[in-house]
Amino acid sequence: MATHRSEIAPARSRLRIRAILGLAAVAILAVGMSVKGTFAAWTDAATMQTGTFATGTLDITLDGNLVGPGTANNPGTWTNGSFALTNLVPAESYAVSFPVKNNGTTGLKYTLTGTGSGALAVANGMQFAVYFGVTASNAGTEANGNRVGSCGGSTPTDGTGTTLTGTSSTFATDRVLAAGVTETVCFVARLNSSAPNTLQGQSMTASFLFNARQLTA
16 A cells, blocks of 8 residues: 555654654753752751850959949048047057958959148158058047057057158058958058147048059059
8 A cells, every 4th residue: 555645744743753852851861960959968067156255343342332343433432430530649549440352253452552631741740550461459548648549569650650641652562352352451540749839730631542453454
């Protein structure tokens, strides 16, 4: 039986389509094999987080006063009303002691200096002495003019005390206090035994600075 031209054409078309589809399949397979991004890639990550960083405190207190670093009390002034004496006559003295504490969380060292203001802050006027680790004691009476103050039994005499003027005088340098540690500081104020008549009826005030700083400063 003879094959008609109309039957041959569709057969050739089908063969052509199959060939094209076969070539497309080969091309897709080739592309798929050459593109690495089509494969899965496992990943992992790790993060380090720090602990808390916090500052310490440096806080020196006087007899429990001026507590709190970084506040209005740091720096601040405490008036020790008990360290005062009236109706003094030459050679009389008075002593007072109180605790100085490192109320902070880090060690400190402090320098103690003093200044004076008033008519008795002159040569042959008021003298001051400072002792550490001892307490104050006082004896005598105002009526007899024989009041004597001492620190742990130590009583300053002319030449052993320091006259405080407007210029700063140093009583101690770099005294170390660990965190939470307290030490007793004792002061003696004495009117020079050679105080002249011109100093009668006069007065003065003294100021003592406890200048604290960190140990590495």
